[in-house]
Amino acid sequence: MTDALLGPALVEEATKKSGLIWVKGSAPAPRALWHVWHDGAAHVVGDGPGEQPLPGLVSGGTAEVTVRSKDKGGRIVAWTAAVTELAPRSEEWDAAVAELKGKRLNAPDGEAMPERWARECRVLRLTPSGSSTDLPDGSLAAAPLPTAATTRRAIPAGLPKLLLKRRKRR
Structure with missing residues (x-):
């Protein structure tokens, strides 16, 4: 009985306090998404211009959600x-968007944001189904993709002397 109560409570409290959740739908890799916890589920907005992409999240499907600690960043x-797309301007959509609007940082259109979301974006409800799953034992870090970019090289040994001479002349 205790596990049946602690599982949902842990999911709710951890998800409420975390700024990001990692969500993996049918896409090959999990994606970090900002969200808001409202009415017993995590709500996300995206797939529109200037908003976060929601790859692999389809209404009627499922997703694996991993919640991280806000202060340490480790998995909790x-x-x-269960993924459900909310119909724009429905009562449930309005309530979720009111919460999401308050958490959206750096919105380009301010008060017009809900109208843009209704026209161009999807609002998804991620409802916990069943109990929490076991965390994996090892790291889930992926190897970086190959790139031509390089890291900075060490500065030349004589550069600090040249810079100090310029300061002394002034």
Whole structure:
């Protein structure tokens, strides 16, 4: 009985306090998404211009959600979610968007944001289904993709002397 109560409570509290959740739908890799916890589920907005992409998240599907600690960044809990797309301007959509609007940082259109979301974006509800899942033992870090970019090289040994001479002349 205790585990049945602690699982949902842990999912709710951890997800409420975390600024990001890692969500993996049918896409090959999990994606970090900002969200808001409202009415027993995580809500995300995206797939529109200037908003976060939501690859692999389809209404009626499921997703694996991993919640991280806000202060340390480590995994706290993982849970399975039922994905539901909210119909624009429905009562449930309006309530979720009111919460999301308050958490959206750096919005380009301010008060017109809900109208843009209704026209161009999707609002998804990620409802916990069943219990939380076990966290993996190892790191889930992926190897970086190959790139031509390089890191900075060490500065030349004589450069600090040249810079100090210029300061002394002034």
